Amino acid sequence: MTRALRCHALVLGLAAALALSGCGGGQAPSPSAGALEKAVIKVGTLPVPDAVALYIANARGLFAAEGLTVEPVTITGGAAALQQIESAALDVSQTNYVSTFLAVSRGRKIKLVADMYRAAPDTFTIMVQKNSPIRTVADLKGKTLLVNNLGNIGTLAVTTQLKAAGLAKTDVTFAKTPFPEMGNAITSGQADAGWVTEPFITANSKALSFRTIADTMTGPTADLPIAGWVATEQWARQNPKTLAAFRRAISKAQQIASGDRKAVEAALPTYTKIDRTTAEAITLGAYPSTLEASRLQKVADLMLEYDYIDAPIDVKSVMASPDDR
Incomplete structure (x- = not known):
């Protein structure tokens, strides 16, 4: 009887150890x-x-x-x-x-x-207001475009698309604005367009009826x-x-x-x-x-x-x- 109880305790101990080792998924x-x-x-x-x-x-x-x-x-x-x-x-x-x-x-x-x-595709795009006259990247010449940080991945991605459209970086004025604030900044006239990522692409499309004029992760920036x-x-x-x-x-x-x-x-x-x-x-x-x-x-x-x-x-x-x- 004592031996049986000891065996039972050993089995319970092993079971507990196994349960502990399996914690967390x-x-x-x-x-x-x-x-x-x-x-x-x-x-x-x-x-x-x-x-x-x-x-x-x-x-x-x-x-x-x-x-x-x-x-x-x-x-x-x-x-x-x-x-x-x-x-x-x-x-x-x-x-x-x-x-x-x-x-x-x-x-x-x-x-x-x-x-x-x-x-x-479509994870980093250039967006404008629904009624904006800007239809293509070439239309950005002389315009102000918002990025979340200057001299970083946003400006690099946009510049590659400017080059493809026959424009130089200097043809666009870049301004810094956090992603959550871009939609309102463009709506209020502080800028003409913005380089936007998710979830703000979806949010600006739904709440402000923004539209995308270009996917900036194509050509040299694909993937x-x-x-x-x-x-x-x-x-x-x-x-x-x-x-x-x-x-x-x-x-x-x-x-x-x-x-x-x-x-x-x-x-x-x-x-x-x-x-x-x-x-x-x-x-x-x-x-x-x-x-x-x-x-x-x-x-x-x-x-x-x-x-x-x-x-x-x-x-x-x-x-x-x-x-x-």
């Missing part, structure tokens, strides 16, 4: 769990669709399965994020690739650690890499196991985001102002699960072509070593 712990240099990291994100994989990974226990706790921290933009990782206020952060390569060209010691978001995860060179070197754990989890979450639209729609309202109805309507970009130098090189080469940087950048030199995976 049923993910089994990684062999490296408990061996990380940092078990808790702060990760900067913007409340936009680009970063959805981070929240999917947290919700489904993908980070927990790696022995890693990720604390999202809302940031204001790529430039501020770089300062925060350099000051160690953040361990890893979202950034756009143009900001990253601009920083590298100025000697900043940073490393790309994972991919995040890539443009797709352009937009955003990724970045850390300092020092942090990547000092925390290889933590970096590898982050990469494994985020890659799995990117695969989920890429293959399951409903997972993205469910996650967006949890960290953005996008409600479920809007999440179902917006056009999404792509969520790559691997960081590929050949794809990212396209951004650096465009930046050189359009004088954003003075010398070529070998993107491979900006990527954290694959040996750290």
